[in-house]
Amino acid sequence: MNQTLIIGKKDAEELLTMEACIRAMEETFRDISAGKTTMLQRSMMPQKKGNTFALMASDNQQQEICGVKAIVFPGSEAKKNGTSQGVIPLFDSTTGALLAIVDAEHITALRTAAASAAATRVLAREDSCTLGLLGAGRIGRMHIAAISQVRPIRRVFVWNRTPAGGEACCKWVKEQLGLEAVLCETPREATEQADILCTVTQAKEPLVEGEWIKEGAHINAVGACAPTAREVDSCTVCRSAIYLDQRQAALRDGGDLVIPLEKGELSMDNIRGEVGQVLLGTVPGRQSLEEITFFESVGIAVEDLSAAHLLYQLALEKGRGTMVEIG
Structure with missing residues (x-):
């Protein structure tokens, strides 16, 4: 038996x-x-x-x-x-x-953060040292730990819908990871200073506007896993070279992409391919220091x-x- x-x-x-x-x-x-x-x-x-x-x-x-x-x-x-x-x-x-x-x-929780880190390792600028985090819960904290393993993060900018949660996260970052942590009052404050931005919220409407994104930034969009919800606006994805965890899943469940595609605001030309294709060498990764790269993560089986x-x-x-x- x-x-x-x-x-x-x-x-x-x-x-x-x-x-x-x-x-x-x-x-x-x-x-x-x-x-x-x-x-x-x-x-x-x-x-x-x-x-x-x-x-x-x-x-x-x-x-x-x-x-x-x-x-x-x-x-x-x-x-x-x-x-x-x-x-x-x-x-x-x-x-x-x-x-x-x-x-x-x-x-x-762990594989979600690890997948973002795997994408970050192949897409983010190697000199990225500031991390912006929107959503300071357990998975958000894991993202800080994960991204810190693949890039030399020194300072973390944290925004959370409830300030108490953000404060607790900042304390954890300092005590457990030994990094500087800054509590931000708005998503814009965390976004504008981020070489790498991780959005890990339950937002249904955009929290991030494309004009806030630094040139050369990398974004891990994690929280919006339904076609009717998104964390970033159309400008964000239109400014970006977009990479997916798995094409069919991301174009079905990734509201960050589905909504602007359906509205005709985003072109499929912005979507370069899957992260796995970059790892296999069949799709190009980041093309310049100024390019904004974007990883749409819907979490796959x-x-x-x-x-x-x-x-x-x-x-x-x-x-x-x-x-x-x-x-």
């Missing part, structure tokens, strides 16, 4: 590091653009009190694994129990064996799958998790 490894949140937090996850996301981007993965588009089912139940299925033929993330995106009440409660069952796609059931909350597989391998190596018989 096959045994299945159960990996909880505590083990996930202790085993899965940012550095390892960034490397895994770089390899995942390559696999996506090389056609080595298959992914069903995210299915969303509205629930009571603002919750949304989501299913995200994928496989990676290179790694011979498949799985699905089943997760609840929380409304106001569910947020008290975590940012995104769920599990990822991980299967061997050759034998059909259920290898593991992995807690999805830490993986979701194969990223969760790769992170879950990495965690499974680490847990086996370290003897962590709990083996059970299912079936």
Whole structure:
């Protein structure tokens, strides 16, 4: 009888590091653009009190694994129990064996930031030293930690809808990362000073105006994962060379792009391709020091799958998790 490894949140937090996850996301981007993965588009089912139940299925033929993330995106009440409660069952796609059931909350947050860092490593100017952050929650903090691993960040400009959250984030940045942190009163203040800007909010309407963006900046647009929501205005994307995590998903769910494309304000010519294509050398990356680069991240199932597989391998190596018989 096959045994299945159960990996909880505590083990996930202790085993899965940012550095390892960034490397895994770089390899995942390559696999996506090389056609080595298959992914069903995210299915969303509205629930009571603002919750949304989501299913995200994928496989990676290179790694011979498949799985699905089943997760609840929380409304106001569910947020008290975590940012995104769920599990990822991980299967061997050759034998059909259920290898593991992995807690999805830490993986979701970590791989989101790691994917932004992977894109930043290939697109941002190498001398980028200031980071602007809009949205100072858990995933926002992870973005600071992740971007700091791929660029020499010295100062972080933080804006949050609630100032108390921004203050707490600034304190964390200083104490945990040893970086200078500046609390900003407006999104504009954080944006204008940023060599790299990460938008990690739940905004439905644009917080960022294109005229605020520095020449040569890189933007990771993370928060708007629905075709009707966006964090940046049309001017921002029209000024930018745009790169995607996965074309079909980004052009379906990335409101930052979908809305201006539908309005005829943005040309498809602005979209250079996927980050994986840059890593494979089939699409050019940044073309000048003055160019603005833009990464549209909608969060895709194969990223969760790769992170879950990495965690499974680490847990086996370290003897962590709990083996059970299912079936």
